[in-house]
Amino acid sequence: MAKPAGTAKPIGAARADTALPVRLDRVSGVPLAVQLADALRDAAANGHLRGGDRLPSTRALASRLGVSRTVTSAAYEQLHAEGWIAGRHGSGTYVTTSPPAGRPERRAVVEPEDSTPDLLELTLGQPWAEGLDRAAWRRAWRAAADAPPLSTAQRAGLPEYRAVVAEHLLRHRGLDTGADSVLATGGTTAAVVELANAMLRHGDLVAVEEPGYQRAVHAFRSAGVRVAPVAVDGEGLRPDALPPGVRAVYCSPAHQYPMGGRMSAARRVELVERARAGRFLLVEDDYDGELRFDVAPLPLLAALAPDVVAHLGTTSKILTPTLGAGWMVAPPAVTSVVLEYRDRTGTRPAPAGQRVLVELARHGDLGRHLRKLRRELSERRTMLTSALRAARIPVLGDDAGAHLVVPLPSAGAERELVAAGRERGILLDGLCRHFAGEPTAHGIAIGYSGCGRKALRDALDVLVELLGGAGAGTPLGAGGGSGPSAR
Structure with a gap:
């Protein structure tokens, strides 16, 4: 472990020829007792101290280092608790053992970066967080903090939150369900994790959209579930391509992720019939179903077949990931095993975000934000598609x-365009990373909600130039018929 620079003051061990340097940095933010304990551990690890060596008394060491005895006593107490030293009555303090060699340094946790701060981020999954009414946001958090702390875990979620979600689903998604049928979750991915671990067995087969949401794919695979990618086209997932023996089918019928198409009514009926005949569960990810601009939001699979559908929703796309709140509406047998899983593992969705959503809904701020969000994203989409189509670039x-897709002729063209975008200050999202298997379609998925409107407008000329130069609009690679048709 690296030691802070400072003035070295040697201390003696049991043998007269042994001098142990200890450096204490008095301007460091690390407490002196912690520095001293670390230094003694390092001395044992590098051979300066060995098992059986006698240490100076806390008083003598404090005098030599010019620190208070409180510092040396605290360091010795820590090492004694860890088992590195022991006191012998009437004899002194001795090293009992040495730490393992090559101990790694303690380092701060560094999360992997998903983007570069200097780039304009036009990737998928970013909400329009800047559009939140800050006064309403602060009011909701203050009101949420007024609620008394919980004394017991609410495994299904707060009752008031479940009631708000039930009302939201009825108003904005046309799903008539009672609050008792709603489970709070940490979001759609968290719900997939729970379903995969609670109701599926190791080796079970789950069908997923291809291309599709890869975090869900990884969640299934992490639970030991086999994943079968199923192609999508302009009408969504193809039920006729489902492999035999599936236990569940994961899909996004209202707005296929990432290709952006909708599942046709005929496909929905066919998928439900197959689920009932094959006795498998349909997992409906409705990640942004509230955001439709041409017609009313499309009916949910859960409204068509509540007996075989687990509906998943989230606040991450319509509000912000800050809340960490989502929901699940599923058949009683499914919700029961999920609750049993939470009991076994001691897990539950965090209630803080649930309380904030309740307050946003209570004052009408949730509904106002959704109306404003639809207007804003509709105008952004129109601005973007108008510029692209004026340059004869299909969408x-x-x-x-909150995103659209522009087709490209090859994987090479996709890679080159993403790299060229970085050079011009724009972070773009290629389709290849959304495939669980070998990519059969190529293109750029452009997210338009995470940045400011002016920044998006200023980037239009660069986008048109890059996409036009990359041959946008030619067939979607080897599987050109797998995506929605250009509009």
């Missing part, structure tokens, strides 16, 4: 959500 996907 894939429905008039909905």
Whole structure:
């Protein structure tokens, strides 16, 4: 472990020829007692001290180092608790053993970066967080803090939150369900993790959209579940391509992720019939179903077949990931095993974000934000698609959500365009990373909600130049018919 620079003051061990340097940095933010304990551990690890060596008394060591005895006593107490030293009555303090060689340094946790701060981020999954009314946001958090602390875990979620979600689903998604049928979750990915671990067994087969949401794919695989990618086209996932023996099918029928199409009514009926006949569960990820601009939000699979559908929703795309709040509406047998899983593991969704959503809904701020969000994203999409189509660059996907797709002729063109975008200060999202298997379609998925409107407008000329130069609009690679048709 690296030692802070400072003035070295040697201390003697049991043998007269042994001098142990200890450096204490008095301007460091690390407490002196912690520095001293670290130094003694290092001395044992590098051979300056060995088992059986006698240490100076706390008083003598404090005098030599010019520190208070409180510092040396605290360091010795820590090492004694860890088992590195022991006191012998009437004899002194001795080293009992040495730490393992090559101990790694303690380092701060560094999360992997998903983006570069200096780039304009036009990737998928970013909400319009800057559009939140800050006064309403602060009011909701203050009101949420007024609620008394919980004394027991609410495994299913706060009752008031479940009631708000039930009302939200009825108003904005057309799903008539009672609050008792709603489970709070930490978001759609967290819900997939719970479903994979609670109701599926190791080796079970789950069908997923291809291309699709790879965090869900990794959640299934981490639970030991086998994943079967199933192609999508302009009408969504193809039920006729489902492999035999699946236990569940994961899909995003209202706004396929990432291609942006909608599942047709005929496909929905066919998928439900297959689920009932095959006795498998449909996992409906409705990650941004509230964001439709051309017609009313599409009906949910859960409204069509509540007996075989687990509906998942989230606040991350319509509000902010800060809340860490989502929901699940599923058949009683499914919710029961999820609650049993939470009991066994001691897990539950955090209630703080639930309380904030309740307060946003209570004052009407949630509804006002959704109306403002739809207007803003609709205008952004129109601005973006108008610029692209004026340059004869086609756009894939429905008039909905917070992203669109531009097809490219090859994986090479996709890689080159993403690299060129970085050079021009724009972070773009290639389709290849959304495939669980070998990519069969290539293009750029452009997210338009995470940045400011002016920044998006200023980037239009660069986007048009880059996409036009990369051959945008030619067939979608080897599987050109797998994505939604250009609009």
